[in-house]
Amino acid sequence: MIRGRGLAKRYGERLVFDGVDVDLDRGRLLLVTGPNGSGKTTLLRVLAGLAATSAGELELPARETIGYLGHEPLVYRELTPLENLTLFGRLYRIPERGERIGMLLERFGLWEVRHERVSTFSRGMQQRLGLCRVLLHDPSLLLLDEPSNALDADGLELLAGVLGEHHRAVAVATHDPRSVEPFATDRLAFV
Amino acid sequence: MSYFADVGALARKDLLLELRAKETLPSMLVFVIATLTIFHFALPRGTGHVAALGLLWVALIFTALLGLTRAFVAEREQGLFDALVLAPCDRSALWLGKAIAVFAFLVAAEVVALPAFAIFFSGLDGRTVVAVALADVGIATVGAPWPSPAGRGSCSCRCSSCRSPCRSWSAASAATCGSSRSTTRSSASWPGRRSST
Numbered sequence: 192m193i194r195g196r197g198l199a200k201r202y203g204e205r206l207v208f209d210g211v212d213v214d215l216d217r218g219r220l221l222l223v224t225g226p227n228g229s230g231k232t233t234l235l236r237v238l239a240g241l242a243a244t245s246a247g248e249l250e251l252p253a254r255e256t257i258g259y260l261g262h263e264p265l266v267y268r269e270l271t272p273l274e275n276l277t278l279f280g281r282l283y284r285i286p287e288r289g290e291r292i293g294m295l296l297e298r299f300g301l302w303e304v305r306h307e308r309v310s311t312f313s314r315g316m317q318q319r320l321g322l323c324r325v326l327l328h329d330p331s332l333l334l335l336d337e338p339s340n341a342l343d344a345d346g347l348e349l350l351a352g353v354l355g356e357h358h359r360a361v362a363v364a365t366h367d368p369r370s371v372e373p374f375a376t377d378r379l380a381f382v
Numbered sequence: 383m384s385y386f387a388d389v390g391a392l393a394r395k396d397l398l399l400e401l402r403a404k405e406t407l408p409s410m411l412v413f414v415i416a417t418l419t420i421f422h423f424a425l426p427r428g429t430g431h432v433a434a435l436g437l438l439w440v441a442l443i444f445t446a447l448l449g450l451t452r453a454f455v456a457e458r459e460q461g462l463f464d465a466l467v468l469a470p471c472d473r474s475a476l477w478l479g480k481a482i483a484v485f486a487f488l489v490a491a492e493v494v495a496l497p498a499f500a501i502f503f504s505g506l507d508g509r510t511v512v513a514v515a516l517a518d519v520g521i522a523t524v525g526a527p528w529p530s531p532a533g534r535g536s537c538s539c540r541c542s543s544c545r546s547p548c549r550s551w552s553a554a555s556a557a558t559c560g561s562s563r564s565t566t567r568s569s570a571s572w573p574g575r576r577s578s579t
Contacts, residue, residue, distance in 0.1 A: 255470035282469035
């Protein structure tokens with residue numbers, strides 16, 4: 192699904208990472224760890240096709256097969272969960288999206304608040320909605336940047352359920368790998 | 383058909399955001415009315431209609447600039463470009479949806495600004511209204527920037543707070559040059575500004 196050889200990323204004079212090889216297939220989970228500022232987020236953005244590499248060769252799948260969750264949940268705060276997911280469902284051409292959206296909102300405990308604005312949500316609820324958004328089109332490649340951010344115990348359990356699904360390739364970047372470690376099949380540590 | 387459905391969904395989203403957040407249109411309205419009011423009292427009596435029209439264009443272009451610079455605030459501040467550009471829809475749909483929303487904001491501002499101009503100065507002719515509408519189309523289409531994967535525009539400046547105004551300013555200026563010229567040429571023989579009492 193992803194093949195990367197000798198990947199490097201440079202911002203001006205600053206070298207973020209260099210000589211990184213990545214292989215990721217369905218059923219595998221790549222855990223990317225490292226301290227703040229070590230290049231985890233940059234690597235995930237490169238793997239999502241949102242940033243270009245400075246060197247190396249990279250094969251990526253089609254963008255519609257990628258689900259990317261960044262530091263932010265990437266949803267409109269002045270819209271409701273239903274409006275957000277309907278918009279992205281429309282853009283991703285999801286058939287029967289009403290059912291799919293309803294199922295995800297139920298699963299992540301947001302059905303009752305589906306008509307409330309996201310700006311009124313706690314950070315944890317926004318993160319749950321972000322997870323709903325990335326799962327909406329059932330991506331075969333899931334890229335999650337600090338997905339356990341602000342999640343409570345129930346939220347972490349829901350996240351574990353997502354990570355435990357074996358029909359997709361997953362890359363998770365985190366500085367706190369405790370909740371992801373049990374699912375990891377491959378590891379990449381930045382120092 | 384799905385292309386236009388995407389455009390419609392994106393434009394509707396922007397209008398809904400504005401309806402709820404009320405961040406762009408109120409500031410555009412306050413700005414354009416304040417500017418026209420100041421011009422009304424600052425201009426000496428007997429100032430020609432052509433000069434007044436020139437000031438109308440100044441007020442409109444700065445109002446448009448205000449709208450354009452706020453057009454992508456939600457996407458920029460909340461990192462939503464990343465989510466939008468990964469969607470499989472045509473990227474021009476992102477631009478067209480935004481252009482339609484910007485056009486709607488401009489029209490809404492001018493629905494107030496043009497009557498105000500007619501009251502403060504020496505009236506309006508149909509040609510000016512048409513020229514303003516055409517300028518709106520130009521400003522909205524050229525000013526709403528094409529989104530790039532990194533969410534960056536074409537200006538070489540790296541500061542996001544001035545990158546957008548730089549780009550918008552160039553676009554709005556270019557789009558209004560022809561329209562403003564056409565109104566001032568056609569109105570060269572108009573009578574002077576109404577006396578204020």
